[in-house]
Amino acid sequence: MAIIYDAELIPSKSELLIQWLPRQTWFSGDAAELVLLGAFRFDDPAGEVGMETHLLRVGERTYQVPLTYRSVPLAGAEEFLVTTMEHSVLGTRWIYDATADPVYVGELAAALLAGKPQAQEMLDVGESRQKLPETARISGSGTSDAGLPELSVGVPTTTDSVTSIPAGPLNFVVLRELDTTRTLNHEDSLTATWDGQTTPVVIAVAFTV
DSSP states (O other): EEEEEEEOOEEEEEHHHHGGGGGGGTTSSSGGGGEEEEEEEEETTOOOOEEEEEEEEEETEEEEEEEEESSOOTTTOOOGGEEEEETTTTTEEEEEEEOHHHHHHHHHHHHHHHHOOOOOOOEEETEEEOOOOOOOEEEEEEOOTOOOOOOOOOOOOEEETEEEEEEEEEEEOOOOOOSSOOOOOSEEEEEEEEEEEEEEEEEEEEOOO
């Protein structure tokens, strides 16, 4: 379960994306024209790290932007820092390209290989919580009885619009630009759908090293 607060964010999520996206080699277009298609979250079992993946359209292109939100800096990940944000409830948040965050990689593995569901988002309103509707839905190729190997997460590298994350016996590939026009088949994959996109779109795959 992911708790969402009715809070003021400085900068806002759209503002930070508009500022950060043009600096990425895999991005093309006018970031000011971005349209949010949907988003989903993973749940940190320790309850410390927020993980949110944004699905965006800019012109004719569709992008995936996974981010992590932390209350303290992530050691050794300075080059992957997107920005810092002031959250009116949680205080200063350090926001990272999630592909460099080992907590995200662990949850990506669980979703992809073991079918762990996305986090249910709950809006904190005073003394009550309200269930938020899903704007994107994910599905992993694995099943809940599948075991997960011990991962040793390394530094991600990006070529064209593909980010590779070494993780011990596995290599995860996160697609930055998504192909929404055809079905990509891979044995170990994570797919997403959203309103207006009923055909599952591959967003990440795993390879055995």
